[in-house]
Amino acid sequence: MIEIKNVSFSYGDTPVLKNISFNVGSSESVVVMGPSGSGKSTILRLILGLECPQSGEICVDGLNICNLKEKEKQEIRKKIGMVFQDGALFDSMSVWENVGFYLLEHTKLSLEEVGKRAVEMLGFVGLDAKEIMNKLPEQLSGGMQRRVAIGRSLLSTAPKAMLYDEPTTGLDPQSTENVLELIDKLNKERDIATIVVTHEIVDAIGFAGRFIIIIDGQIAFDGSLEELRDSKNLDVLQFLAPFRLSFNEVLKRDFFNYT
Amino acid sequence: MIIALFRRPFYFAETKEQMYLIGIGSLYLVILTGIFAGQGFALAFSNELADFGAKDYLGRIMTIAIVRELGPVLAALMIAARVAAGITAEIGAMKSSNQLNALLSFGIDPIQKLAVPRLLALIVMVPVLTIFCDVIALFGGYIIAVFLAHVSGTMYFAAVKERLIFGNLFIGILKPIVFSFVIAFIACYKGFYSEGGTKGVGKATTESVVLSSIIILVVNFFITKMASSFLKGYL
Ligand SMILES: Nc1ncnc2c1ncn2[C@@H]1O[C@H](COP(=O)(O)OP(=O)(O)OP(=O)(O)O)[C@@H](O)[C@H]1O
Ligand SMILES: [Mg+2]
Numbered sequence: 121m122i123e124i125k126n127v128s129f130s131y132g133d134t135p136v137l138k139n140i141s142f143n144v145g146s147s148e149s150v151v152v153m154g155p156s157g158s159g160k161s162t163i164l165r166l167i168l169g170l171e172c173p174q175s176g177e178i179c180v181d182g183l184n185i186c187n188l189k190e191k192e193k194q195e196i197r198k199k200i201g202m203v204f205q206d207g208a209l210f211d212s213m214s215v216w217e218n219v220g221f222y223l224l225e226h227t228k229l230s231l232e233e234v235g236k237r238a239v240e241m242l243g244f245v246g247l248d249a250k251e252i253m254n255k256l257p258e259q260l261s262g263g264m265q266r267r268v269a270i271g272r273s274l275l276s277t278a279p280k281a282m283l284y285d286e287p288t289t290g291l292d293p294q295s296t297e298n299v300l301e302l303i304d305k306l307n308k309e310r311d312i313a314t315i316v317v318t319h320e321i322v323d324a325i326g327f328a329g330r331f332i333i334i335i336d337g338q339i340a341f342d343g344s345l346e347e348l349r350d351s352k353n354l355d356v357l358q359f360l361a362p363f364r365l366s367f368n369e370v371l372k373r374d375f376f377n378y379t
Numbered sequence: 380m381i382i383a384l385f386r387r388p389f390y391f392a393e394t395k396e397q398m399y400l401i402g403i404g405s406l407y408l409v410i411l412t413g414i415f416a417g418q419g420f421a422l423a424f425s426n427e428l429a430d431f432g433a434k435d436y437l438g439r440i441m442t443i444a445i446v447r448e449l450g451p452v453l454a455a456l457m458i459a460a461r462v463a464a465g466i467t468a469e470i471g472a473m474k475s476s477n478q479l480n481a482l483l484s485f486g487i488d489p490i491q492k493l494a495v496p497r498l499l500a501l502i503v504m505v506p507v508l509t510i511f512c513d514v515i516a517l518f519g520g521y522i523i524a525v526f527l528a529h530v531s532g533t534m535y536f537a538a539v540k541e542r543l544i545f546g547n548l549f550i551g552i553l554k555p556i557v558f559s560f561v562i563a564f565i566a567c568y569k570g571f572y573s574e575g576g577t578k579g580v581g582k583a584t585t586e587s588v589v590l591s592s593i594i595i596l597v598v599n600f601f602i603t604k605m606a607s608s609f610l611k612g613y614l
Contacts (some may be wrong), residue, residue: 168484190488198486208477222485276485 121146121281121313122167127176129159129166136162138337139176146280147311149304151324154334155359160317161205163334164283167315168202169193181280198226201273205285205317207265209257215242215268216253222276241271246298263291270299274306281313282306288323296323303327321363333359383490390496397500401462405508408457413512416453417519420444425528434530438538441520446547450513451554452599455562458505459591463566466497467587470570471580479571494567501559509555546613550606557602558595565591 122144129137136159144150152160165171166178169185177184180196188196209218217224219241220234229237235253242249245267257265270287273279284303288296304327307314318324324331331348333341333356340355341348351357421441428434470493473479482489517539524530566587573583607614 165480168480170480170483194486194488196486197484200484202481202484204477204481204484206477208481210473210478210481211476225485225487273484 121148121181122315123179124163124167125177125179127166127173127178129162129171129173136337137166137173140334140337140339141176142332142339142342144281144313144315146313147307148330149307149314149328150316150330150332151328152315152317152332152334153319153321153324153359154340156319158334159337160334161285164202164285164315164317167281167283168197168200198222198276199278199280201276201279201282203266203270203273203282203284203287205289207257207269209265209269209272211257214254214256215260216249218257218268219271219275221272227277237275238271241275242268244274245271245302246295247271263295266290267295267299270302274302278310279312282315284314284316284318286317286319288318288320296320300326321360335359383488383495384498386491388491390492393492393496394499397496398504400465401458401497401500402504402507405458405461405504406511408461409454409508409512410515412453412457413450413515414519416449417441417445417516418523420449420516421520421523422527425523425530429528434528435534435538437520437524437528437530438535439542441517442539442542443547445516445520446513446543446551448599448603450516451509451551451558452595454509454512455505455555455558455595455599456592458501458508459558459562459595460588462501463562463587463591464584466563466566467570467573467584468580470494470567471573471583474571474573475576475580489571490567494563494571497567498560498563501563502556505559505562506552506555509551513551544613546606546610549610549613550602553606554599554602557598561594561598562591565594 124143125141127137127140128135140163142150152163154160162171166173167180167185169178169180169188172186178186180200183192183196185193185196210221213221216235216238219238223229223234223237239249239253242253247264247267252260252264252268257268260268266287266289270284273282282303287299287303291299300323303314303316306312307327316324316328325345328345330344331341332339335355340353340359341351343351348356348360351360421437424440425434425437428436428440470479470489473482473489473493479489482492521532521535524535525532569583569587569590573579575582
C-alpha cells in the first residue's frame, strides 16, 4: 500500500530524512517512534505528497505520488486519512461540520444525514455530541480537539490507509485507551493500512505488529516487538532506556496473559 | 487561479458567503468615502469654476472625475484596505495552523476552495460597490452645488447626464473589474505564501494592502492612458 524507497528529504539546507526505506502492507499496522525532531511527522507529510523528497520515491497504491497531477493526487489523498499532530481543525467551522467535512465535500448526502453521522462519530470517539457539536473548535479543550480531529479523519467513505500523528498525546488514560482501541479496530476490521506516530511506547505495544524507530532521520530499527526487546543496537537501547521499566512491565503482563 | 476559475468543483456556498461579506461589509465604507470625496471635490472645483463664471460645468467635471477616476480608485482602495487584509490574514492563519494541509489531505484544492470564491465575489462586488460610490459621490456634489455653489439642481443633473456616455461608463466599469483581479490575486498569493507563524501573517497582511493599493494606482494610470487613445471618439 505504502512504499518508501531510499527517500532523502531536507527543508532548505537542513537534512531531515536520510535514505529511508520501508513498506507498509495494505492491512498492516506500524508504529513509528523516535526522539522529537527526528523526522516522524515529515514522513507522514511525504506520504500525503504535501512535500516531495529530493531523492528516492514514495508510492501509494503503486503510484509515485510526486509524479502525479494535482487531480490525481487529490484522488489518492481521499483514500488516506490523516490526523495531524496539532489537530488542524477548521477553526471557522463548527465541530460537527469539521467531523462531517469529508462527507460534505465528497458525497451528496443531505445535511441531516451528515449531521447524524457526525454525531455518531463524536460518540464513537467518546465525546458528548449534543453538548459540543455546534461549538467552534477553539471552545474545546486540547484533548477534545484531538478527538474531534480523529473523528474527522475517520468519517470518510472508505479510507485505505490512516496516518496518525501522535493521536494520544495529551489525552487522559481513558480517552487514550478509547482512541487506541479505535485505531486497532479500524485496522483489523476494515483492513486499513495504519501508521501511528507516537511517543507513548507503552500504548503502542498493545496493538502494533511492527515498530520502526527513527533516529536523526535514519531508520535505527524496524521489526517486531520481540526483536525490539532483544535489540542490541546502541541508539535503540538509548532511546528505549527511559521506557525500559514500563516496557518490561507491559511485556511481562502480556506474556502472562498469553501463557 | 484563472484556470481554477473554470475547474470543478465550484464552491457555490463559499462564493455566496464571500459576496455577502465583501459586499455588505464594505458598503458603509464606500458610502462614507463617496459622500465626502464627492463633496470635497465639488467644493474645491465650484470655487475655481466660479472664478471663470463656469459654475454650470460643475456637473460635467464631477461626472468625468468621479465615474472615470475617483469612484473606481477610491472604492478599490477602500476595498483593498478592508478585504485584501482580511483575505490574506485568513488564508495565512489557515496556513500557519496547518489547515491548508488538512484541506489537501482531504483531497481538496485550497485554491479552488478558498481563492476562487473570493475572486468571483470580488469580480461581482467591486463594480457594484464602485457604482454605489459613484452615485453617492455625485449626490454629494449635488448637495454642494445646490447649497453652497448656488448652481441649480436641474442644471447640475443635466450636466451629469450629458457626460454619462458610453466611454465614461465603460471605463468606470472596466476599472473595478480589473482592480478586483488585482486585489484577489495579491491577497490570496500573500496568504498562501506567508511564512513564519503569526508574525509572518501580520507581515503578509500589511504587504498585501500596500502592494494592492500601489498596483491599483499604477494600473489605473495605464487604463486611463490606454482608454484615452482607444476610446477617443467615445469620451
Ligand atoms: N516547515 C519546516 N521548515 C523547516 N524545517 C522544518 C519544518 N518542519 C519541520 N522541520 C524540521 O524538520 C525536522 C523534523 O521535523 P518533524 O516535525 O518531522 O519531527 P518529529 O519527529 O515529528 O518531531 P516531534 O516528535 O516533536 O513531532 C525538525 O528538525 C524540524 O526542525
Ligand atoms: Mg511530529
